[in-house]
Amino acid sequence: MLDLVLRGGRVVTASSVDVVDVGIAGGEIVALGGHMGEAATEIDCSGALVGPGFVDVHTHVREPGQEWKEDIASASRAAVAGGYTAIVAMPNTDPAIDSGPVARFVVERGSDVGLLHVAAAGAITAGREGTRLAHLDDLWDAGVRMFTDDGDAVADAAMMRRALEYIGDRGGVLAQHAVDPSLGAGAMHEGWVSSRLGLAGIPAVAETTVVARDLLLVAETGCRYHVQHVAAAGTIELIAAAKDRGLPVTAEVTPHHLTFDHTAVLGTTDPVYKMMPPLREPDDVAAVRDALRAGVIDMVATDHAPHADHEKDVPFEEAPNGVTGLEWAAAAVNAAAELDERTFFAAMSVAPARLAGLVDHGRYPAVGVPANLVVFDPATTWVPSRTMSRSQNSPYLGRPLTGAVRATVVGGEVVWDAGGHDDAA
Amino acid sequence: MRTLLGTEDLDRSSLDGLLDDAEAFLEVLDRPIPKVPALRGRTVATMFFEPSTRTRLSFERAAKALSADTLSFSPGTSSLSKGESLKDTVQTIAAMGADLMVVRHRAVGAPARVAEWTGLPVVNGGDGAHQHPTQALLDALTIRRAKGALDGLRIAIVGDIAHSRVARSDVFAFATLGADVVLVAPRTLLPVDLTGWPCEVSTDLDAVLSDLDVVYLLRVQTERGGASVFPSLREYLRRFGLTRDRFARLRPDAVVLHPGPMNRGVEIEAAVADDPRALVLDQVTNGVAARMAVLFHLLGGADA
Amino acid sequence: MTRRRVLDEADIRRAIRRIAHEVIERNRGADDVVVLGIPTRGVPLATRLAAAVSDIEGTPTPVGSIDIGLHRDDIDRRPRVPLGPTYVPEPLDHKTVVLVDDVLYTGRTVRAALDALADLGRPDRVQLAVLVDRGHRELPIRPDFVGKNLPTAPDERVTVRLREGDEDEGVWIEDDR
Numbered sequence: 001m002l003d004l005v006l007r008g009g010r011v012v013t014a015s016s017v018d019v020v021d022v023g024i025a026g027g028e029i030v031a032l033g034g035h036m037g038e039a040a041t042e043i044d045c046s047g048a049l050v051g052p053g054f055v056d057v058h059t060h061v062r063e064p065g066q067e068w069k070e071d072i073a074s075a076s077r078a079a080v081a082g083g084y085t086a087i088v089a090m091p092n093t094d095p096a097i098d099s100g101p102v103a104r105f106v107v108e109r110g111s112d113v114g115l116l117h118v119a120a121a122g123a124i125t126a127g128r129e130g131t132r133l134a135h136l137d138d139l140w141d142a143g144v145r146m147f148t149d150d151g152d153a154v155a156d157a158a159m160m161r162r163a164l165e166y167i168g169d170r171g172g173v174l175a176q177h178a179v180d181p182s183l184g185a186g187a188m189h190e191g192w193v194s195s196r197l198g199l200a201g202i203p204a205v206a207e208t209t210v211v212a213r214d215l216l217l218v219a220e221t222g223c224r225y226h227v228q229h230v231a232a233a234g235t236i237e238l239i240a241a242a243k244d245r246g247l248p249v250t251a252e253v254t255p256h257h258l259t260f261d262h263t264a265v266l267g268t269t270d271p272v273y274k275m276m277p278p279l280r281e282p283d284d285v286a287a288v289r290d291a292l293r294a295g296v297i298d299m300v301a302t303d304h305a306p307h308a309d310h311e312k313d314v315p316f317e318e319a320p321n322g323v324t325g326l327e328w329a330a331a332a333v334n335a336a337a338e339l340d341e342r343t344f345f346a347a348m349s350v351a352p353a354r355l356a357g358l359v360d361h362g363r364y365p366a367v368g369v370p371a372n373l374v375v376f377d378p379a380t381t382w383v384p385s386r387t388m389s390r391s392q393n394s395p396y397l398g399r400p401l402t403g404a405v406r407a408t409v410v411g412g413e414v415v416w417d418a419g420g421h422d423d424a425a
Numbered sequence: 426m427r428t429l430l431g432t433e434d435l436d437r438s439s440l441d442g443l444l445d446d447a448e449a450f451l452e453v454l455d456r457p458i459p460k461v462p463a464l465r466g467r468t469v470a471t472m473f474f475e476p477s478t479r480t481r482l483s484f485e486r487a488a489k490a491l492s493a494d495t496l497s498f499s500p501g502t503s504s505l506s507k508g509e510s511l512k513d514t515v516q517t518i519a520a521m522g523a524d525l526m527v528v529r530h531r532a533v534g535a536p537a538r539v540a541e542w543t544g545l546p547v548v549n550g551g552d553g554a555h556q557h558p559t560q561a562l563l564d565a566l567t568i569r570r571a572k573g574a575l576d577g578l579r580i581a582i583v584g585d586i587a588h589s590r591v592a593r594s595d596v597f598a599f600a601t602l603g604a605d606v607v608l609v610a611p612r613t614l615l616p617v618d619l620t621g622w623p624c625e626v627s628t629d630l631d632a633v634l635s636d637l638d639v640v641y642l643l644r645v646q647t648e649r650g651g652a653s654v655f656p657s658l659r660e661y662l663r664r665f666g667l668t669r670d671r672f673a674r675l676r677p678d679a680v681v682l683h684p685g686p687m688n689r690g691v692e693i694e695a696a697v698a699d700d701p702r703a704l705v706l707d708q709v710t711n712g713v714a715a716r717m718a719v720l721f722h723l724l725g726g727a728d729a
Numbered sequence: 730m731t732r733r734r735v736l737d738e739a740d741i742r743r744a745i746r747r748i749a750h751e752v753i754e755r756n757r758g759a760d761d762v763v764v765l766g767i768p769t770r771g772v773p774l775a776t777r778l779a780a781a782v783s784d785i786e787g788t789p790t791p792v793g794s795i796d797i798g799l800h801r802d803d804i805d806r807r808p809r810v811p812l813g814p815t816y817v818p819e820p821l822d823h824k825t826v827v828l829v830d831d832v833l834y835t836g837r838t839v840r841a842a843l844d845a846l847a848d849l850g851r852p853d854r855v856q857l858a859v860l861v862d863r864g865h866r867e868l869p870i871r872p873d874f875v876g877k878n879l880p881t882a883p884d885e886r887v888t889v890r891l892r893e894g895d896e897d898e899g900v901w902i903e904d905d906r
Contacts, residue, residue, distance in 0.1 A: 192620035194617070195616030195619060196616075198533050198554030198555040198556075199533050199553070199554075268541065310510060313510070313542075315511065315534055315538055316533060318532050445812070449812040449813075449814065450812075453799070453815070456848055456849060458848040458849075460848065461799035462799065463799035463800070464804075721799075726808055
């Protein structure tokens with residue numbers, strides 16, 4: 001008897017989208033096809049898409065060090081509720097993930113929680129301070145394949161060049177938080193809204209200058225390079241040109257940059273709309289949507305960045321950057337980007353898994369493939385009223401969404417079943 | 426009207442109403458007993474998270490002339506230094522029985538947040554570089570008393586527009602009252618994108634000087650050093666300061682305003698500052714009346 | 730709704746003329762009299778009364794206005810109304826102030842005017858002139874000079890219109906019965 005059957009969904013495989021059942025046993029997909037027999041557990045997938053579980057290459061789990069915002073257990077619960085089967089923890093913890101033991105701690109905590117795969121990204125520089133390299137080899141030996149000082153850019157050109165050389169040698173990927181610190185000292189996008197509000201602005205060139213410089217260094221070093229949270233239209237042109245030249249470059253966009261623009265800050269200057277990079281112009285939103293559809297931007301990453309209420313209940317300028325997003329990322333992308341099924345899963349699952357080197361994730365359903373899957377209903381409209389995260393700083397709370405995660409399967413186990421939750425579809 | 430957070434959303438009739446009442450309050454302030462019982466029993470809390478003696482005193486004078494009680498908060502003497510949050514601080518003062526808060530804070534939008542957290546009527550006493558609406562009212566009142574009305578007047582606002590809450594409030598108030606506003610500053614002191622601002626822009630004071638009815642000089646923030654946005658204070662005076670020479674080229678009935686405190690020798694030459702056509706002290710007097718009008722509008726009436 | 734005119738333009742003119750004589754008689758001349766109108770319609774009435782007194786006496790009688798918007802005892806119960814002008818033509822100490830209003834009803838407006846007056850100076854005496862006294866006092870206040878005593882029911886409305894600010898002139902009683 002099968003352990004689990006996903007019954008009657010539109011299954012997105014490597015070659016087609018068909019209404020079939022997915023039979024799972026021993027943590028793997030063992031059968032795809034017409035009406036399948038009884039199983040210990042069944043999930044009705046009618047009307048929903050069944051595809052590779054989502055993978056987030058940009059999650060701030062806040063543990064170790066800032067557990068009042070989030071911890072690995074709460075981040076895991078939020079992630080599976082959002083359809084994720086693997087997440088990559090950002091290294092801006094306290095202490096930073098700049099050495100082997102901290103990376104191992106995060107991965108082991110994720111295994112102990114046991115809901116989904118938690119991988120760790122490593123810092124590029126020690127303490128993310130930008131002055132000397134982190135323990136890159138120790139991190140590598142602890143399984144780290146993606147390196148970033150996220151939260152800060154590697155601003156120093158010589159340091160960036162050295163890091164690309166070293167990480168390039170090992171075959172890892174360097175991910176850049178592309179915001180120049182001297183141009184990026186403001187509180188929101190530099191434009192008519194910041195001018196009207198009297199808020200210090202962050203111009204789009206804060207992003208493009210860093211990416212332009214980095215791409216020259218990538219061309220020289222050949223290291224894999226990933227642009228985190230692209231928000232400016234100008235960056236897309238740079239990435240497209242680099243890809244045309246065959247450089248090993250990828251890019252991500254967040255759900256909120258696909259959804260909101262800088263006018264969200266007008267009115268009450270609600271810090272829920274404060275993040276880095278900032279929400280930019282409607283033209284930038286249109287550009288990142290187009291780029292995601294065209295594949296210039298390869299993937300969606302949440303930049304899930306929890307902050308406690310007391311940290312966001314302050315004036316805009318004094319609030320920390322960041323929004324949560326794991327639970328509603330797929331719905332936000334579904335509503336904003338209008339992707340076909342294949343591009344949707346490529347952006348949400350396949351490309352991020354490949355970037356992070358997660359070989360058991362982001363694989364289209366097929367017999368023999370590990371059962372890391374999501375059941376996503378793209379048509380349901382609902383309003384989220386609560387979160388599994390420890391923090392509430394999401395602009396999606398209380399806002400109608402189209403698209404809901406019906407179930408999440410990790411290693412053949414159902415780790416999220418919306419049927420058991422009254423606020424979901 | 427429940428809060429006064431900025432001038433952008435004030436329409437002509439609201440502005441006229443406030444200014445008309447402010448004129449009535451000027452008469453009150455001129456009486457042998459300059460006090461009326463209009464807000465007896467009400468408590469106005471002045472919450473100044475950024476030091477500003479003159480604005481605070483002006484609000485407190487206004488509240489007392491209306492017979493309101495005042496609660497005065499300043500960060501130097503408070504538990505803010507013990508790490509209390511803004512939200513906790515204002516909720517504490519609200520719980521003491523404040524009926525209205527005047528909030529000055531260095532962060533943009535702080536007064537709006539305070540209004541949200543306390544549910545009280547809030548007057549923005551200046552938030553970062555965003556808005557300072559009572560300054561705009563007192564400026565408009567001063568111009569109206571000097572010139573009769575703002576309709577058709579040509580007003581230049583000169584100086585650090587980018588970092589000025591006074592400029593942001595004045596532009597919208599003056600334009601709504603019918604004036605023709607031009608901002609004058611070097612590009613480094615202008616906001617990046619003036620979409621929706623009802624004004625013109627010039628980088629050449631001398632070019633606009635001769636047809637001005639009002640020159641509004643902004644304070645150069647010498648504490649910023651000026652160094653990063655213009656070369657030096659000396660060069661600023663030469664290009665954008667109101668020198669005696671420029672003053673002489675103004676129309677004979679043109680008046681000069683400044684929000685104070687003035688940097689004599691930087692944005693204004695000393696002799697110009699002391700000329701009777703420099704209405705700086707009128708602005709101060711008018712400030713009390715304008716703030717009385719605002720407090721009376723927010724607290725006097727069943728809809729408050 | 731019923732609506733009936735109780736005074737026309739000529740009636741008002743005669744009433745003011747009569748009050749002017751009474752003011753002069755009561756005060757043995759008008760040398761120390763200052764007439765202050767209560768906005769809105771007390772102000773034109775005060776101007777007319779002062780003109781009538783001046784006309785009879787042959788010397789100018791000072792006239793001004795006293796707004797009571799800041800002295801009302803119901804500020805937090807009624808919608809806010811724009812403030813009217815307060816203008817005191819000369820110091821009030823040792824003068825006889827004649828307060829002028831259009832309609833005397835509960836007496837609360839006059840109470841507020843007396844409070845406002847106390848902030849403006851210390852006249853030797855204060856007298857009250859009204860065009861219409863409709864009764865229903867809530868405070869111990871009585872007029873010194875009355876244009877017309879007008880018995881009314883509490884649910885009736887008394888409307889005064891004057892040429893200075895209105896399209897026509899007269900006093901009407903209206904009710905919704």
